[in-house]
Structures are given as structure tokens and as C-alpha cells.
Amino acid sequence: MKLSQFLSFSGNCKILKMVRKFCVGGNWKMNGDKAAIAEICKSLSGAALDSNTEVVVGCPALYVIYARGLLPNTISVAGQNAYKVAKGAFTGEVSPAMLKDAGADWVILGHSERRQIFKESDELIGEKCAHALAEGLKVIACIGETLEEREAGKTEEVVFRQTGVLSKHIKDWSNVVLAYEPVWAIGTGKTATPQQAQEVHAALRQWLTKNISQAVSDSLRIQYGGSVTAANCRELASQPDIDGFLVGGASLKPEFIDIVNAKK
Numbered sequence: 001m002k003l004s005q006f007l008s009f010s011g012n013c014k015i016l017k018m019v020r021k022f023c024v025g026g027n028w029k030m031n032g033d034k035a036a037i038a039e040i041c042k043s044l045s046g047a048a049l050d051s052n053t054e055v056v057v058g059c060p061a062l063y064v065i066y067a068r069g070l071l072p073n074t075i076s077v078a079g080q081n082a083y084k085v086a087k088g089a090f091t092g093e094v095s096p097a098m099l100k101d102a103g104a105d106w107v108i109l110g111h112s113e114r115r116q117i118f119k120e121s122d123e124l125i126g127e128k129c130a131h132a133l134a135e136g137l138k139v140i141a142c143i144g145e146t147l148e149e150r151e152a153g154k155t156e157e158v159v160f161r162q163t164g165v166l167s168k169h170i171k172d173w174s175n176v177v178l179a180y181e182p183v184w185a186i187g188t189g190k191t192a193t194p195q196q197a198q199e200v201h202a203a204l205r206q207w208l209t210k211n212i213s214q215a216v217s218d219s220l221r222i223q224y225g226g227s228v229t230a231a232n233c234r235e236l237a238s239q240p241d242i243d244g245f246l247v248g249g250a251s252l253k254p255e256f257i258d259i260v261n262a263k264k
């Protein structure tokens with residue numbers, strides 16, 4: 001093989017390695033009842049969704065079985081939290097095994113609402129991720145800085161610390177999606193600009209290269225979350241290191257379909 005052919009071949013390999021399937025998650029949070037969930041599932045079932053995008057809906061645990069029964073197989077269901085052990089005397093908790101049994105394939109862990117309102121530590125979230133993965137669930141692991149931390153110039157320090165603790169517990173990243181959700185952008189209508197989001201995603205990828213491996217850095221999908229709407233999703237989706245979204249408020253509305261189709 002000539003040098004020029006080799007360079008072109010290795011260049012192509014690099015491009016191939018970089019392809020990460022776009023993944024859009026809807027996080028319904030503690031919203032919905034049977035009637036509202038049936039409505040959302042009906043609208044998603046009838047929609048023309050981009051088949052190149054993976055779609056996951058994060059449903060209240062109580063409704064996982066119900067939503068699973070109403071959605072097509074092309075849409076996965078996630079729990080929004082799960083405890084770090086399989087069963088036992090943990091009143092009020094739900095285990096990954098239970099979510100799986102109910103039909104979920106995914107679980108969202110470490111959401112900032114869990115971290116802030118329910119005081120979940122980096123360590124507990126790492127343990128929950130390890131257990132959920134061991135039980136065969138895929139994990140959307142959330143990280144992100146508060147407004148105070150951003151204004152103090154600590155964004156990278158915070159997201160690297162959170163990812164660092166995750167990496168102590170996660171040995172195989174192939175069933176993990178990382179969701180970067182700046183706390184100041186969640187439910188506030190203040191989206192990070194595409195440049196702000198891209199900057200953090202690119203920094204995370206560099207951190208992954210340095211601290212985990214080039215392969216994980218190249219293949220791990222990093223979603224952006226925080227006031228994503230049909231109006232801002234296309235520009236965000238065009239950033240090279242944004243591999244999907246985790247959508248709160250807009251995932252309860254018909255515009256979620258446009259967000260899923262942001263790359264179409």
C-alpha cells in the first residue's frame with residue numbers, strides 16, 4: 001500500500017470511529033397520569049421518527065409497564081432512578097431488576113434533581129450506575145454545574161469531578177450515555193448556547209481521552225440537556241460533540257417529535 005493510500009485509509013477509519021448514533025431521551029420527571037401518558041405514547045407511535053436516532057422515554061416507575069405496552073419497540077423506556085442493590089428492606093425504592101422486569105431497558109441516574117433535592121452524592125450515583133449496568137440496564141448518567149459554579153469558573157472542575165467518580169464505578173462504558181445538563185439551564189428557559197454546550201462536551205471528550213481511553217472518548221455519546229426545544233435543537237445538534245439530548249418539559253409536548261428529528 002502506498003503512503004498516500006494508507007493515510008487516506010487511516011483517515012477514513014478515524015471518521016468511522018467518530019460515528020455515534022444520535023440519542024434523544026425524554027425525561028417526563030414526576031408528570032403525567034394514565035390519560036396523559038396514553039396521549040403522549042399515541043402521538044409518538046404515529047410519528048415519523050428519524051430511524052437514525054435512538055429514542056428513549058424516561059417514565060415514572062409506576063407507569064413503566066403501561067408506557068411500554070403503548071409504545072412501539074423502536075422506542076425504549078427508561079426509569080428515572082433506581083437503587084444500588086437488587087432487593088431488600090429499602091422502603092419506597094425501586095431496583096434496576098424491577099425496572100427491567102417491567103419492560104425498561106434504560107435508567108436515568110444522577111439527575112441534578114436527584115443530586116440537589118434528594119442529596120444524592122457522586123459516590124452513591126456511581127454505585128447506582130455500577131449496579132444498574134451489572135443488572136443489564138443501559139444508563140443515562142447525568143452531570144452538570146450550578147449557576148454559582150459556572151460563574152465561579154468551575155464548570156470543568158465540577159463536570160470532571162462528577163465524571164471521575166462515575167469512572168471509578170463504571171468499567172465498561174458501552175451501555176452508558178453521559179448527559180451534560182447545566183443546572184442553570186434546566187426548566188429555566190435559559191438554554192446553553194450551542195457554543196457553550198459544545199465547549200463543555202469537547203472538554204469532557206478530552207478528559208475521557210486522558211483519563212479513560214481514546215476508544216471511550218470516541219464512542220461515548222454525550223447528550224445535552226437544559227431547555228431544549230424544537231426551536232433550538234437543530235443548532236445544538238449540529239455541534240460535533242453533541243450526540244443527542246435529554247429533554248424535560250418539551251418531551252411532554254408534540255414538539256418532542258421535532259427534537260427527535262433534529263438531525264433529519
Ligand SMILES: O=C(CO)COP(=O)(O)O
Nearest residue numbers: 027186187226227248249
Ligand atoms: O432536566 C432536564 C432533562 O433531564 C431538562 O429539563 P428541561 O428540558 O425542562 O429544561
